[in-house]
Amino acid sequence: MTYKIGEILTGTVTGVQTYGAFVSLDAHTQGLIHISEIQSGFTKNIRDVVQIGEKLQVQIIDIDEYTQKISLSRRTLEKQFVRPPYHRKHYFTDKNKQIGFQTIDEHLPGWIDEAMDILSS
Template sequence: MSIEVGSKLQGKVTGITNFGAFVELPGGSTGLVHISEVADNYVKDINEHLKVGDEVEVKVINVEKDGKIGLSIKKAKERPPQTSSSRPPSSQRPRNSNRQGGGYRDQREQETFEQKMNRFLKDSEDRLSSLKRHTESKRGGRGAKRG
C-alpha cells in the first residue's frame, strides 16, 4: 500500500518517546506523530493521551525521501464546519464595530506619521529624564550630588 500525503490511515502505537509516538501503519511501515500533532491543546506529557497498543487514526502530513513518515492525529479528526455564530477572521471583521469607549484608539489610528513620531520622541525624552533622575540619586555613596 502506497502512503501518500493527505491520506488518513488506521495505525497502532508501537512506541512512545518524550517527543512523540511511533505508529505502525498498514503495510508494515512506521511513522512518527510529533507531540505537537497529538491534540489540539498543549501536550505536556504524551502518556496522558496515548499508550502503546492504542489504535489511532492518523493523517499523513509528509513523506521524506529517506522514508521517514510524518503523521498527525489532530489533523485526522473531522472538525465540524464553522457556524455563523463563531467569530469571522479578523480581515473580515469590521474595525471597532462593537467596542465601547474605544475613542482613544480611534484617535491614534488617525494620527499622521509625524504626529506619531513627535509623540514617541516626547514620551522617550520623558522616560529618559525620569530614569536619569532616579539613577543619579542612587549613585555614589557619600556627600551631595556632584554637578
C-alpha cells in the same frame, strides 16, 4: 506498499517518547506522530493521550523524499478545533501611578550616592 500524503490509515502505537508516538502502519512501515500533532491545543504529557498497543486513525502529513520517514497526524482528523484558553497580555507600565518617565540626569546623583554608600560600608 506505497503511501501518499493526505492518506488516512489505521495504525498501532508501538512506542511512546516525550516528543511523539511511533505508529506501525503495516508489517514493514512505521511513522511518527509528533507531540504537536497528537491533538489540538497543548499536550503536557503524551502518555496521557496515547498508549502502546492502541489502534489509532492517523493521516499522513509528510513523507521525507530521501529517508522515507513518514510524519503522521491525529490533529488534522479532529472534527472541531480546540482553541487554547485566551491569555490577556500584561504590560509592565506605571500607567496607574501616573509617574511618567524621568530623565537619567535627575536620578544619576542619587544612584551615585547610593553606590558610594554601598562601596564604603
